[in-house]
Amino acid sequence: MNPYAIDVDLLIVGGTIVTMNAEREVIVNGAIGITNGKIDIMGTRNIVVKNTRPKRVINAAGKVIIPGLINTHTHVPMALFRGISDDLDLNDWLTKFIFPAEAKNVDEKFVRAGARLGMAEMIRGGTTTYCDMYYFEDAIAEETKKAGMRGVLGETIIQFPVSDNKTPTEAIAYTEKFIKRWQNDPLIVAAAAPHAPYTVSTDDLKKIREQSDRFNSPVIIHVAETKKERDDILAQYGKTPAEYLDSIGFLSNRTIAAHSVWLTPAEINIYKTRGVGSAHCPQSNMKLASGVAAIPAMLAADIAVGIGTDGAASNNDLDMWDEMDSAAKLHKLTSNDPKTLPAELAFEMATIRGARALKLDKITGSLEAGKRADIVIVDMDSLNQTPYYNVYSALVYSTKATDVRTVIINGRIVMLDRRLLTLNERAIKIDANAYREKIIKSLGN
């Protein structure tokens, strides 16, 4: 026995650790000791094992240990609308299906059921942090905390009456209470989520920025998702969306700008200057024919751009593995260069760069001593991963959500050997199917 060994709550032993630290170290046959929810000690197996007295051990031999994935943009309760309508014009999709379905079904109980469904899918796929924009976000925060997930959760503020708040003023007041309630929570970051530049007034956007300054809280917003939005904003304000937002003092290093498909080089420069984080949603942008964001240019400018699935109604899943694969392939195609967005960079976007986008990179997004223990253990012996030559390539191009074995968030095991520990999968499915019946009835015929 080593008398200088330290006590740890949990020791992960064996496996290849993909740290995603600044040096991009990969530790073959490593070990990680976790205490009080944080990574206490990390290194090669022999050294860590000699120097720790663990309460509990997880054997990860032959597996790959990665930072938990970070889904930088979704609308988690929309999992209940998964596949409710597809292959339609954006306007038909929104006005004939999504908006009526929301108006008739969304309440606090609905968002709780939808959040549980979406989180169960995300945890199964190794996502440990997500960034959300929806209604009744305080209830979503409660569910997220119960599930043990990390969330940057934004209450929607929008010009027309919605399920929880009837005016932007009400929504801003809701957000104020919401942010106050969750200050200093270890898992939840409460935020405002003004829907988009075309659905929130200049005055309200200014109020939201002011609120964010008072609380040092993030602000989540859709920016330049479609060409129409870009053209409309240009016609209305004489400026492109990010230029307009910057001109009214809205953008800051606490802004998380989803999509950002139609940015000009000047707007990318604004993102860089203001420290705006961004969420790239390749599959949703493809499925809704929104366009292709200039990700290579954004990365060249070192913008903190993460990867997001968007809501399940426009994807139709919350699978970050698919999303990484799509991102890496899409930008090769559009840049006409197979060297664009190599696997390691796509994986970086789904981990540490995504954490930067959410301003959480001090606590998550990489495996380093001192950070919170958001850790995912991935099987690497499925047929689809066999054989494997390069760990980043195997992760991005060959690994599937179902290859995720064990998920730890903030030191707590939330999935062990593919069994969810904080969410009741059977009950979640029963709830979801009951909502399905209700939603179909609510839309008539």
Add this chain to the structure above:
Amino acid sequence: MNPYAIDVDLLIVGGTIVTMNAEREVIVNGAIGITNGKIDIMGTRNIVVKNTRPKRVINAAGKVIIPGLINTHTHVPMALFRGISDDLDLNDWLTKFIFPAEAKNVDEKFVRAGARLGMAEMIRGGTTTYCDMYYFEDAIAEETKKAGMRGVLGETIIQFPVSDNKTPTEAIAYTEKFIKRWQNDPLIVAAAAPHAPYTVSTDDLKKIREQSDRFNSPVIIHVAETKKERDDILAQYGKTPAEYLDSIGFLSNRTIAAHSVWLTPAEINIYKTRGVGSAHCPQSNMKLASGVAAIPAMLAADIAVGIGTDGAASNNDLDMWDEMDSAAKLHKLTSNDPKTLPAELAFEMATIRGARALKLDKITGSLEAGKRADIVIVDMDSLNQTPYYNVYSALVYSTKATDVRTVIINGRIVMLDRRLLTLNERAIKIDANAYREKIIKSLGN
């Protein structure tokens, strides 16, 4: 007991049958009776159950029953090169990794091990038929027959010396014996596979067409995969690739033209006139930055265009679910219209239209009495599929390869409740990992 009931070898009972017949019938709570490898009786559960005396029953209640998926283009043994090199220029990828790795490793034993690996992955994902182009194709045919898969298997004919044949003349002679050996086989269709218009001489292409006429056998070829190929052929022959192939009398309704990324409208018309089938490989074309095939135009001309994964070295998996999802999304994006390539049409490409491309639509690609029993039972209750509103949407946008439960090919159960019955998964992985070591050594450092 019904005295008029017929004996069937296997009865699948319950579940939603997605027939993909001409009327696109979907039978809720159906049943399928199989005898001598063929679909004998099919319809609603009550009627079929009353009229059959089964030797064996599979309960598919709550599941979805689909025609086996058809992978219209791959190089199956290249599963052993999965991820050996990624994110490189096409030329570096081929000349620094793929060609040397092939030259130093490919022999009959290698293609057998690679074929078993690739087929195990394909069966796990519900693929029942695949179209291949590689070396030692006769050995691949033997492995395919042992695994119980259906294959259109093309022996590569190429201008430079390769592992099995040193000249195109040798390769054409090999193909002659190969085709003769497998004539009238219930699972294997042997074929010639001239690599591409730029790697096989005009004379040899003519000889291959003549051989195909004598045996009524398919011919598999890469056509217009890259802009460079298109430009080179245009410079050399004054014609675009499909124009050139047609001008030498090469194209027929037995041609299976993979990729076909850079076709002109005139060439699409040539495909239509000649009855050429095609294989669309969206993920490989994205990953290698080859371009986007004009699939909407090809479909508008009713070309038999299926979906293919291409080899695992350029994908990096053999997952037809991912491929359908990518196809549906990619063409929405490039056509700037979210109505393009709706889920049902993407599913059609992966089933009956793919069967047409391979000239196998009389025996597979849809579930109809009289066709061979190539049937896949899919779980529909994973979190990523919950809830589900529309069966095609759920299949294309939400279902994963791991949701496939049971696979039947030509009436034989090759996977039951996710257990492979004709292939030894453990032995396949051991072989693959041994090859991994050998391949790494063969490339030096």
